[in-house]
Every structure is written in structure tokens, then in C-alpha cells.
Amino acid sequence: MSTLRAAVLGASGMVGQRFCEMLSDHPYFDLPALYGSEKGGERTVSDVLTIPDSRISEELLSARIMPFDLEAVASEKYDAVFSALPTDVAAASEVELMRRGCRLFTNASPNRMRSDVPLVVPEVNHEHLSMVEGKNGFIVANGNCSSIGLAMGLKPIAALGLRSVVVTTMQALSGAGYPGVPSLDSSANIVPFIDSEEEKMSQEIPKMLGSLEDGSVRRSSVEVSATCTRVPVRDGHMESVTVRVGRETDAAQIAGLFNSFTSLPQRLSLPSAPARPVICRHEKNRPQPLLDVNAGSPERARGMAATVGRIRVEGERVRFIILTHNTIRGAAGGSVLNAEILHSKGVI
Ligand SMILES: NC(=O)c1ccc[n+]([C@@H]2O[C@H](COP(=O)([O-])OP(=O)(O)OC[C@H]3O[C@@H](n4cnc5c(N)ncnc54)[C@H](OP(=O)(O)O)[C@@H]3O)[C@@H](O)[C@H]2O)c1
The missing domain is CATH 3.30.360.10 (Dihydrodipicolinate Reductase; domain 2)
Incomplete structure (x- = not known):
């Protein structure tokens, strides 16, 4: 049964579309809320599709992509926020989202080397995820x-x-x-x-x-x-x-x-x-x-x-x-698997 509320930031990009794929009909997550840039206007996933052989569900293909708004994302209290934001936007917003209680799983580079951010490849160093246990907001980063x-x-x-x-x-x-x-x-x-x-x-x-x-x-x-x-x-x-x-x-x-x-x-x-x-x-x-x-x-x-x-x-x-x-194991899939581990531990 779906129980967790998720959001995808940068949902219209190469990594964001892979997030849509990995979260399609997911057993833990409800249909995610999707955010693109402010300039994007009214679009659905189907309107922006650029990845080949997509397994995105029909329901998610017709989902609306909303303009990114930090206040709105923070106030929604999602169980997991998957980020595929560009470097500069991530640098300006991800730490602020963490401070406001968001549980971020990011693919952007600016916060990877912070001492309070685990940099996790699920099969390689899943034990580092314990760094975020007990925290209200946190960032779990994917590597390059x-x-x-x-x-x-x-x-x-x-x-x-x-x-x-x-x-x-x-x-x-x-x-x-x-x-x-x-x-x-x-x-x-x-x-x-x-x-x-x-x-x-x-x-x-x-x-x-x-x-x-x-x-x-x-x-x-x-x-x-x-x-x-x-x-x-x-x-x-x-x-x-x-x-x-x-x-x-x-x-x-x-x-x-x-x-x-x-x-x-x-x-x-x-x-x-x-x-x-x-x-x-x-x-x-x-x-x-x-x-x-x-x-x-x-x-x-x-x-x-x-x-x-x-x-x-x-x-x-x-x-x-x-x-x-690179966009599945090296990005969206790695983040979703990290979130699945934290769900299995009761952290999200
Ligand atoms: N591609 C890879 O293989 C890969 C692998 C690992 C990590 N990464 C990292 O993942 C992140 C996303 O990469 P990508 O390849 O998916 O890039 P991309 O295809 O260029 O997509 C960028 C996404 O960010 C959105 N965006 C742009 N400006 C924004 C703004 N001011 N506010 C909010 N959203 C904004 C875009 O929305 P619009 O469509 O509305 O412009 C789009 O959804 C980057 O940090 C990248 O370094 C990428």
C-alpha cells in the first residue's frame, strides 16, 4: 500500500524524468508532486518527455509540473523530497529546505562534501545513512x-x-x-x-x-x-x-x-x-x-x-x-534506493 508523500524538484529534466520512472506505481510512495522551473509554465510530464524507453505510468505522464517555490515545498512537509535541481539552484535552496525540516535526497553537487551530509551509494556505504537518523530535516547526497x-x-x-x-x-x-x-x-x-x-x-x-x-x-x-x-x-x-x-x-x-x-x-x-x-x-x-x-x-x-x-x-x-x-543508478535510482532503506529503518 502507498503511504509516503514525495516530491520531485527538477522533474522536467533528464534526472527528474528518471525519478518519475522510478516512482511510477511505487509500493511505498504515492503519486509524487512535481516541480520544474518558474519559467516552465503549465506542463505535464508527457509534454517534456525526452528519455527513451520510459516506464513512466500513464497517471504520472499526465501529472502537472508546478513551478518551484521554496516556501510551498517546505510547507507541504513531504516524507521525501527528491532533488534534480541544477547546481546553482541547489546551492541557493537545499540547505534552507533542510533547515525547514525537508528530507532531501539530492543529485546536485553543492552539498556533497558537507560534514553533516552523507554521500551514499546504497550497496557501498548504506551505514552512513545513520547520520540522518533522529534529524527533522536532512540531506542525503548522491555522488557524481x-x-x-x-x-x-x-x-x-x-x-x-x-x-x-x-x-x-x-x-x-x-x-x-x-x-x-x-x-x-x-x-x-x-x-x-x-x-x-x-x-x-x-x-x-x-x-x-x-x-x-x-x-x-x-x-x-x-x-x-x-x-x-x-x-x-x-x-x-x-x-x-x-x-x-x-x-x-x-x-x-x-x-x-x-x-x-x-x-x-x-x-x-x-x-x-x-x-x-x-x-x-x-x-x-x-x-x-x-x-x-x-x-x-x-x-x-x-x-x-x-x-x-x-x-x-x-x-x-x-x-x-x-x-x-548515469541517470538511473548514477542519479534517480540511487536516491530512491536510499529512501527505501530509510523507510525500511522507520526514518521516513
Ligand atoms: N544527467 C546526469 O546524468 C546526472 C547525474 C548525476 C547528477 N546530476 C545532477 O542532477 C541535477 C539535474 O541534472 P539534469 O541532467 O536532470 O539537468 P537538466 O536536464 O538540465 O534538468 C534541470 C531541471 O531543473 C529545473 N530547473 C532549472 N532552473 C530551475 C530553477 N531556477 N528553479 C527550479 N528548477 C529549475 C529544470 O526545469 P525546466 O524544465 O522548467 O527548465 C529541469 O527540470 C544537476 O545538479 C546535475 O548535476 C545529473
Whole structure:
């Protein structure tokens, strides 16, 4: 039975539409209230639809998108507010919403590194969510979409010890929002620079992989060196990863660790949890965005699984490719799964 009242901020954008998808006919949430920008005027989700293969329900497709108004959102006392606000708008409003008692699940970057904000990938560091227990208003942040994909690849092998990580990303166009990268820059081209992305990856991974001590996060000492590129792919961030681990290993052990990896969302059988959060492909030419971006089952968890392939190991050096859906696992789906965990704990 639906019991929770939710709102989506930035509902008309690339991430906002994925929120509509993840919240369609959700077993915990009623039909969410939707907010776009003030300039948007009267629109329904159907009027702004830009995501392919959408699973948004007919009821939600015809729902009205209202102009964002901080006072109105704060006074509604929603059980959960999912934010897909642009960086500048989030910087100006999210802390104020938290102060007024909102429970925010955000994809925007400004508050990710605050000491009172957990930066959570559900299967990686769900224990950090305890930082918001007992609080009236709070922010739970998602990381950058590439950081989330990398964290999904590092956590299953973390028991071997993580010394250093070198990563090169091949990031999809939808990662830049809508309309995103100009077509003359993106068509049949690769852009070898995404503003602030490499710095975000280097800072966010140590926080995500950190340990919780006395209610705050002690960051991991792992060093991340990132190169971020934009490629002409619609959805799905692919990452070429080289990790130096703490002891010698082999490809079979690494594949076994990826394939057997599960976490709290799987143990709780949460609605948006993929049965296998990391799927390891043995084919030499996988993962590929065209074939693997929507990995994850059951149907509600489509796009929530990371796909790993091309595992190569030399002593302590482990190399692999990982692919994640940037607007589902790397954004809306991650937030909804965090909210499902907090609902299962009775926090929302
Ligand atoms: N795309 C990704 O893969 C991805 C992944 C992780 C995190 N993120 C982050 O998620 C956020 C949203 O990204 P996106 O890709 O969905 O961007 P987007 O497609 O550009 O959508 C932006 C949304 O914000 C709304 N908006 C714009 N100005 C506003 C204002 N002044 N007040 C209230 N709402 C306003 C827009 O409404 P209108 O339609 O009315 O203009 C739209 O709904 C960003 O912070 C981004 O960095 C994105």
C-alpha cells in the first residue's frame, strides 16, 4: 500500500524524468508532486518527455509540473523530497529546505562534501545513512554519476586492500542534462574535458569508501586519479579502471568477488534493488552501452546494476571496464534506493 508523500524538484529534466520512472506505481510512495522551473509554465510530464524507453505510468505522464517555490515545498512537509535541481539552484535552496525540516535526497553537487551530509551509494556505504537518523530535516547526497559507477566497482574488491586507482571515463551525453552538449561538439567526436568532474571523483570516492566513526565519516586514504571524457553515447557512463590492491590476486578471484557481491538493499529485498548489483560479463567485447546499460532485474531495478568486463590481473594490478546507467543508478535510482532503506529503518 502507498503511504509516503514525495516530491520531485527538477522533474522536467533528464534526472527528474528518471525519478518519475522510478516512482511510477511505487509500493511505498504515492503519486509524487512535481516541480520544474518558474519559467516552465503549465506542463505535464508527457509534454517534456525526452528519455527513451520510459516506464513512466500513464497517471504520472499526465501529472502537472508546478513551478518551484521554496516556501510551498517546505510547507507541504513531504516524507521525501527528491532533488534534480541544477547546481546553482541547489546551492541557493537545499540547505534552507533542510533547515525547514525537508528530507532531501539530492543529485546536485553543492552539498556533497558537507560534514553533516552523507554521500551514499546504497550497496557501498548504506551505514552512513545513520547520520540522518533522529534529524527533522536532512540531506542525503548522491555522488557524481561517474563516482557512483567507480564506487560500485571498488567496493566488491575492497577487502583485498585499495592502494590507488587510475580511471578514465567515457561519459554519455545525457550526463550533461538537457539539451546538453551542442550537437556539433558531440556528433562523431570525443571531448576530453568535463568541467570539475575529475576533482569530484578524487574527492568523493574517499568519502564514499570512508568509515563512520562517532557519527562522522573518516575518509579512506585511497588515491583516485581520474581523466574524464564525453563520448557520443546517449546513456551510460563507461569507465576503464586500474586498481593497485594490497596483495596478489587473479582474474578468477576478482570475477568471483564481483559476481557474489550483495549488500543491505538485496538482503531487505527493497523494490528498486537489483538482485545482482554488479554483473560480470565473460565476453571479450562487453560491457557495451547499447547492450548493457539497462542491466538489472527485477523490472523495477532495470538500469540499477553495474556491468563489469575485461578483467585483467597482473600481480597486485587489477584492470577492468565498468558501465553504469548515469541517470538511473548514477542519479534517480540511487536516491530512491536510499529512501527505501530509510523507510525500511522507520526514518521516513
Ligand atoms: N544527467 C546526469 O546524468 C546526472 C547525474 C548525476 C547528477 N546530476 C545532477 O542532477 C541535477 C539535474 O541534472 P539534469 O541532467 O536532470 O539537468 P537538466 O536536464 O538540465 O534538468 C534541470 C531541471 O531543473 C529545473 N530547473 C532549472 N532552473 C530551475 C530553477 N531556477 N528553479 C527550479 N528548477 C529549475 C529544470 O526545469 P525546466 O524544465 O522548467 O527548465 C529541469 O527540470 C544537476 O545538479 C546535475 O548535476 C545529473
